[in-house]
Amino acid sequence: MADFNYNHLRYFWAVAQDGNLTRTAERLNVSQSALSVQIRKLEDRLGHPLFERRGRQLHLTEAGRIALDHADAIFATGDELIGTLRETGAARQAVRIGALATLSRNFQIGFLKPLLGRHDIEVILRSGSPAELLLGLQSLALDVVLTNQPPPTDALTQYIAHSLSEQPVSLIGTPQLVGKTRSVAALLDRHPVILPTLGSTLRTSFNALVDRLDIRPQIAAEVDDIAMMRLLVREGFALAVLPPIAVRDELASGMLVEADALPGITETFFAITTDRRFPNPIIRMLISNMGSDST
Template sequence: MEPNDLFFRLNRLNYHHLYHFWWVGRLGNLTRAADQLHVAQSAVSTHVHRLESALGQTLFDRQGRALQLTEAGRVAMRHAEEIFQSGAELVGLLSEGKEGRTRDVHVGAVSTLSRNFQEAFLSPLIGSSDVNMTLSSGRLDDLLKALENHSLDLILSNTAVTPGAAGIRSCQEIARQVGSIVGPPRLMETSSRVSDIDGVPLLLPGRSSGFRASFDLYCRRMGVTPVIVAEVDDMAMLRLLARDSNFAAVLPKVVVKDELRSGMLVEYGELPDVYEYFYAITEKRRYDKPVILELLRQLDDVHLHQSMRASE
């Protein structure tokens, strides 16, 4: 874009109008926004209309008295927040000597997902001085709703979601790890392959997980029936039970990488064709946050796969 074109477009963007839009977007109501700004409702409405005209986009869906942000409105809202945050930082820098410019990124993780895997995948953000990351955990259905509402930028999941459903653009496999039987030293014989677990007491993942379904299929194929000590949906809890009980557990090694490294637990053997899959879920949007694109771009290099191998 030529400098003159950029100046013309910025000159059309009235920051006073943007500020009024920001208040309406926060409150979802013209009257309440006008009360906060101590101006007439008609003035706020006029400023929002003028901003929409300047941007060439409809920013609100008007549903009676309620105003819902459109996709363009949510993008404008996010940038407005960053603009006003930058203004506050400028004032803080010049008046108090404090500085800091951060990019916000909101990640959701399915509550049953390995914490060790989350740490490995998100390490580029955790170590970045210019990224303010929030990480929330919950049920996949709830996280998908938050993603659709633009409250989340990315979901990490161990369950696949059909691409295209509910506006979802991509459910990308980002890693997988073969399952193993692990437990206290000297509890079982160690081997390169566990082929006979018939009657062996085991701690297992919950039946709702794809990993558990893969393990059950393996048992049927091998004609074995393990003794189920407990079934645990939460991988963090399964990790604690594997560490503190006197039973072996079936899980991906990334979950207990620290215990394996220290010798607190040992691997008795891998389970062929029993995999835990890890997915990154993003929504179809016209405007993607660069920080999310940067994070997903790591899948083209060896960072994550090295992190996974380090746990083996």
């Protein structure tokens, strides 16, 4: 691209970091109109608008987000040159992943595993509520959202839910508490149980199961965080309704044991994306990798 003007790209890079044309113009000691001209020339060269104005703030478009990622890499080359000669550092591609705050950490590590140890990729991992994460996906601040809750569907925002893994759900407990009994009905009749909170799909399925079995279990705790459920069940005072993947290490060590799977109850893990003209190819690779692992 012989006629590409990197000065235009540098001005865009500066504005993208500030999100405000006036502030960037003052910082660079150039006029606001001159800065606007440089941005328009870059947009004309790339064939896509890079910003959209919302009030006084400039927000990146999808093309703008991609241009920013490349600008970050391009303007890191000076540091990369110095780093290479000093045997430090290299330019890296950003991958922005959001995960439900209560999602199994073991599942998240499994999704990220192909990226671990790669020096050419920087993983930006954020956790939050479903609403926060989907907002990040819409605003292009995230490339993908990991969740165990299918997203809402409407005509305005069409999410794509990639089913990555469907895990069985079992009664989990310490060896002392479970003993030799593996019967779900017998264990629930005998011991208190730690459950997901009301409103979750897992809790709804469990309530339907115990109703069919005509059991009224003693509820020891209701918890919306799988990591906290994992810690509580290790204390040995109650059983827990969990997918075994959430306590994989404890099961392997014998600290916890798995009773029978709860019939008809599974937990599905999703990767949520949106339809983008320029999807992050790393995300596509990760989703394909999980799909091949689950078959």
